Amino acid sequence: MSASGPLPRPVVAVVGRPNVGKSTLVNRLAGGRTAITEERPGVTRDRTTHEAEWRGRTFTLVDTGGWLPGGRDTDPLTAAVSGQAEQAVAQADAIVLVVDGGGEPTGEDHAAARWLREAAAPVVLAANKADRLADLRHAEAELAGWHALGLGEPLPVSAVHGTGSGDLLDAAFAAAGVLDAPDAPDDATPGPPAVALLGRPNVGKSSLLNRLAGSDRAIVDERPGTTRDAVDTVVTTDDGRTYRFVDTAGLRRPAKVRRSDATEYYASLRTQRALASADVAVLVLDAAEVIGEHEQQLARSVVDAGRALVLCANQWDRMDPERGEDFTRERERRLSFVPFARLVRTSATTGRGMGKLLDAIDEALEGWHQRVPTGRLNRWLADAVAATPPPLHGRRPVRLRYASQPSTGPPRVVVHGNAPVPDTYRRYLERTLREAFAFPGTPIELRIKVRTRWEDRR
Numbered sequence: 001m002s003a004s005g006p007l008p009r010p011v012v013a014v015v016g017r018p019n020v021g022k023s024t025l026v027n028r029l030a031g032g033r034t035a036i037t038e039e040r041p042g043v044t045r046d047r048t049t050h051e052a053e054w055r056g057r058t059f060t061l062v063d064t065g066g067w068l069p070g071g072r073d074t075d076p077l078t079a080a081v082s083g084q085a086e087q088a089v090a091q092a093d094a095i096v097l098v099v100d101g102g103g104e105p106t107g108e109d110h111a112a113a114r115w116l117r118e119a120a121a122p123v124v125l126a127a128n129k130a131d132r133l134a135d136l137r138h139a140e141a142e143l144a145g146w147h148a149l150g151l152g153e154p155l156p157v158s159a160v161h162g163t164g165s166g167d168l169l170d171a172a173f174a175a176a177g178v179l180d181a182p183d184a185p186d187d188a189t190p191g192p193p194a195v196a197l198l199g200r201p202n203v204g205k206s207s208l209l210n211r212l213a214g215s216d217r218a219i220v221d222e223r224p225g226t227t228r229d230a231v232d233t234v235v236t237t238d239d240g241r242t243y244r245f246v247d248t249a250g251l252r253r254p255a256k257v258r259r260s261d262a263t264e265y266y267a268s269l270r271t272q273r274a275l276a277s278a279d280v281a282v283l284v285l286d287a288a289e290v291i292g293e294h295e296q297q298l299a300r301s302v303v304d305a306g307r308a309l310v311l312c313a314n315q316w317d318r319m320d321p322e323r324g325e326d327f328t329r330e331r332e333r334r335l336s337f338v339p340f341a342r343l344v345r346t347s348a349t350t351g352r353g354m355g356k357l358l359d360a361i362d363e364a365l366e367g368w369h370q371r372v373p374t375g376r377l378n379r380w381l382a383d384a385v386a387a388t389p390p391p392l393h394g395r396r397p398v399r400l401r402y403a404s405q406p407s408t409g410p411p412r413v414v415v416h417g418n419a420p421v422p423d424t425y426r427r428y429l430e431r432t433l434r435e436a437f438a439f440p441g442t443p444i445e446l447r448i449k450v451r452t453r454w455e456d457r458r
Helices: 022-030 076-090 107-116 136-142 144-149 165-176 205-213 262-276 293-305 321-334 354-368 374-387 423-437
Strands: 011-015 048-054 057-063 094-100 123-128 194-198 231-236 242-247 280-286 308-314 342-345 400-407 412-417 445-450
Touching: 011 022, 011 076, 022 048, 022 057, 022 094, 022 123, 022 165, 048 165, 094 107, 094 144, 094 165, 107 144, 123 144, 123 165, 136 144, 194 205, 194 262, 205 231, 205 242, 205 280, 205 308, 205 354, 262 293, 280 293, 280 354, 293 308, 293 321, 308 354, 342 354, 374 400, 374 423, 423 445
Parallel strands: 011 057, 011 094, 094 123, 194 242, 194 280, 280 308, 308 342, 412 445
Antiparallel strands: 048 057, 231 242, 400 412
16 A cells, blocks of 8 residues: 555645744645644644645645754654654655744754755745844845855745735745646546544554555654644555545543643644544554543544444554453443444554455445435335334324435435334334444434324324
């Protein structure tokens, strides 16, 4: 399996040392709070993509963590963050080096300039925090010291106030030679299915993504909470299947996500947004750890969002037979409300179960989009009512007249009758519906629509 090639739209990578305002600038250029920002260094770690538009031309912005010289020889996490920035630069059509224009060039800025002078793509120097300059009208003189980087004219910008952002995009597009190029034609066919990887911190979601993509697309570290943004990766398998995987930040218990912690709070919001835009959710479980209430809450959030679900028991290579039996009992007890979700045993380390995981995702997608003809639905309803009639509503008999399926993704089935039925009977109908048509890997929305006829009202 391998990650797909570059998108047809231009790619602009935003790089620089930590805490110079890269993510704030990305938010300004993308027109929304799509990247996590906070007043401390090291918040952004993975490289994340954001769609933006300028002069009628759509393009892809790539936000990166702070690049540091010699990062590979120090802390492994610092090395991984720097490596993600280097991969973004290698795939970009234009590069924006962000520096703190309110100060003087540092040794890290000079090291970044030396690195980028060897890059294949053109580089534009963005002197951020220009609002701190003593005289913005004479910014050229104020920023003269930045010519020492050898990257041309520094462009004064303010990510906070938006000053100079249009000039920056004009310069980046002109340097890449795509400013006047026609936009890529819209593809009438739908994009690849979106698959969100969910789970508590440090269960191996990023390792799974890297194994599926065949490259280090997401940062992996032994410390929990490494992933903070939702990281999109389009993966094409050897047999031609394509998926858009979204590696999300590990969702903590709501009580542990305080609004005062901006990083955790916005990472949680982005994870919820990724789930809302996904077709399938893969709930990654650490097979060696106990399935607890947190996993219950995550599975419930998937059902509430109406997404298809696959359970992935990762790190199965560390299992012993006794733990395997405990895991089965825990699943039956804690996750009994999602019996439709297929369980796949995997190991991101060895590659075990990757093919089965993709097969389970395909099966869940098929169930999520499954549509049953009205005639077959009505035959199912007649058989179910004949086998077990609905209980009386008060003193009146309940008549369930016909069923229809108005939509899919998830499947929605409406049963029309003259009176409501208790939840126990509705669950009976859902169970027999699954027995008749399977609907693998997906929740079903089954609703009783009450409409009394004239003779019933009499």
